[in-house]
Amino acid sequence: MPRPGSVPRWAAAAGRWGCRLLALLLLVPGPGGASEITFELPDNAKQCFYEDIAQGTKCTLEFQVITGGHYDVDCRLEDPDGKVLYKEMKKQYDSFTFTASKNGTYKFCFSNEFSTFTHKTVYFDFQVGEDPPLFPSENRVSALTQMESACVSIHEALKSVIDYQTHFRLREAQGRSRAEDLNTRVAYWSVGEALILLVVSIGQVFLLKSFFSDKRTTITRVGS
Amino acid sequence: MAVELGVRVVRPRPGTELGGVMRALLLWLWLATPGSALYFHIGETEKKCFIEEIPDETMVIGNYRTQLYDKQREEYQPATPGLGMFVEVKDPEDKVILARQYGSEGRFTFTSHTPGEHQICLHSNSTKFSLFAGGMLRVHLDIQVGEHANDYAEIAAKDKLSELQLRVRQLVEQVEQIQKEQNYQRWREERFRQTSESTNQRVLWWSILQTLILVAIGVWQMRHLKSFFEAKKLV
Numbered sequence: 343m344p345r346p347g348s349v350p351r352w353a354a355a356a357g358r359w360g361c362r363l364l365a366l367l368l369l370v371p372g373p374g375g376a377s378e379i380t381f382e383l384p385d386n387a388k389q390c391f392y393e394d395i396a397q398g399t400k401c402t403l404e405f406q407v408i409t410g411g412h413y414d415v416d417c418r419l420e421d422p423d424g425k426v427l428y429k430e431m432k433k434q435y436d437s438f439t440f441t442a443s444k445n446g447t448y449k450f451c452f453s454n455e456f457s458t459f460t461h462k463t464v465y466f467d468f469q470v471g472e473d474p475p476l477f478p479s480e481n482r483v484s485a486l487t488q489m490e491s492a493c494v495s496i497h498e499a500l501k502s503v504i505d506y507q508t509h510f511r512l513r514e515a516q517g518r519s520r521a522e523d524l525n526t527r528v529a530y531w532s533v534g535e536a537l538i539l540l541v542v543s544i545g546q547v548f549l550l551k552s553f554f555s556d557k558r559t560t561i562t563r564v565g566s
Numbered sequence: 567m568a569v570e571l572g573v574r575v576v577r578p579r580p581g582t583e584l585g586g587v588m589r590a591l592l593l594w595l596w597l598a599t600p601g602s603a604l605y606f607h608i609g610e611t612e613k614k615c616f617i618e619e620i621p622d623e624t625m626v627i628g629n630y631r632t633q634l635y636d637k638q639r640e641e642y643q644p645a646t647p648g649l650g651m652f653v654e655v656k657d658p659e660d661k662v663i664l665a666r667q668y669g670s671e672g673r674f675t676f677t678s679h680t681p682g683e684h685q686i687c688l689h690s691n692s693t694k695f696s697l698f699a700g701g702m703l704r705v706h707l708d709i710q711v712g713e714h715a716n717d718y719a720e721i722a723a724k725d726k727l728s729e730l731q732l733r734v735r736q737l738v739e740q741v742e743q744i745q746k747e748q749n750y751q752r753w754r755e756e757r758f759r760q761t762s763e764s765t766n767q768r769v770l771w772w773s774i775l776q777t778l779i780l781v782a783i784g785v786w787q788m789r790h791l792k793s794f795f796e797a798k799k800l801v
Contacts, residue, residue, distance in 0.1 A: 347582075377709075380616060380618065392604070451754050461751055476733065490730060492731035493730070493737060494733070500741065501740075503741065503744055507747050507751075510620065521761045521762050521765065524765055525768070528765055532776075543783040546787070552799070554794070
């Protein structure tokens, strides 16, 4: 029988567990997220993005060039101390996963400095940690029912479907951009070539005629 | 008195009454750490544009926060009043669907009515040029599209959904987004096919025309030169 004035057993237990849980949570990196951005990179330009990441967070950087020139870009990822974690030149598509070894601001840059006149459109997806949970409350650590875990696995599967869809959309945009380029180039080239053909062939005939015309005048002069 | 094994009745010790407050504070600190917003630097008159290729009837929510570099303290201080960003959103037909001025911290929302590439452009309205003085503005940006733009806490509160119902609701929203994207994909594939067929037609007509021109030019050249040489009594 609990003595009057004392804390009920369940409240005390809850209090102890609450404190331990909180201490544990503080060690774990906070809710993360993903940033998906498509931006335009003009010629001779460099664009950098920064993000503050906590130690121990697993991050993924994925990028793809959608339109422009040879569809390639330079990419570089640095940690807070300036150490280069990833550096690739003229890459069309790549994916890089790393675990943050220290707290601080991580920086990644895309450079189009090797190109003189083509603008590029670059897509990147920077995933930091896990996605924030649906219920930002303490009791999410409690066991999930079977229905809930089924929902969670469907959610994860759908997320990967959406991810594949995005990649497909980007590839299709790239292919479409190339096809439209080809179409305009064929149009200009065929009109240009027709004109050149006409000019050259008519010019040939008149040039040839001019050779014989000069000879004729000399002959008549000599003859008379 | 408690006789069960392993359980002690804990009396609140003096000084632990603040335990609850501390716990709340720690929880707040953990949750309130700034969101994973990416940031970049933008110059005074620079305009930064982002492209979102989205199907129709999709909601897009953008959150941004700006910070100005304080030269004296050599760090980025939180927002200064008078500093604002001008946000402009154009639809695939280059029609402006949103053009508004926001403060140093803002949130813009729009829903697409036509599928395609929407362009979101940001540039600062430097009303206080002296503050800027060739420095850079740090902009934290977060753009959420479609299902990610939903605020589930709000939906749960408004429709009074249980945890399981909310999870299922999230799945329904995700599947709807996938459906919309697939429809948009079908439209895009048709456009791609039209472009390819047009290129194919152009190449076909051009090669036929080129052959005809070559033959015609050849025949004309021969006839013209023949009559020319006959006139000169060389043939």
